[in-house]
Amino acid sequence: DTAVSQTPKYLVTQMGNDKSIKCEQNLGHDTMYWYKQDSKKFLKIMFSYNNKELIINETVPNRFSPKSPDKAHLNLHINSLELGDSAVYFCASSQDLPGRGYTFGSGTRLTVV
């Protein structure tokens, strides 16, 4: 009964390829997020969706495109992968109430070679 699940857990791919990461939450939360964690463990927000609507779009290359088919799912598609895209990508969700913490998935470790 995983609350926030991401697939795949690991992804190794060559430069220039296109890949997708999927995320699903069964908590009934209204808002979902994508975070990128670099090698120094710094977590930086990339996107946020509230009820399928994009509400946060940080300074992220437009090779990254999120898609939310419904409020329980938020996928991340990455075009033309670069070496610098190697990181751990975390999906998270939260209730639409001030101050509520986020529930994170276990991450997708992306390695671009």
Next chain:
Amino acid sequence: QKEVEQDPGPLSVPEGAIVSLNCTYSNSAFQYFMWYRQYSRKGPELLMYTYSSGNKEDGRFTAQVDKSSKYISLFIRDSQPSDSATYLCAMKGGAQKLVFGQGTRLTINP
């Protein structure tokens, strides 16, 4: 200057020690303060949550917020090897996004 600053460590202490982890921040709008714990190869999990200034205790963990100094702390008493993890402070104001510190890697040595 980053909105949230956290000493990345690493920090290594003997079992049973009191651990103090700290963050400073620059955004006066932050009202909600959290500490997350992240084990190796896992996602962050919410450990403590406080609103505005003051202390909050939960078992061996105490979270402190000093809004006047823009400074938050997490204390771990009687530290255990199972507390070894990366600890991330996080904060937000109202409906704004959650902003994380860099995380402090903590090791408790038996």
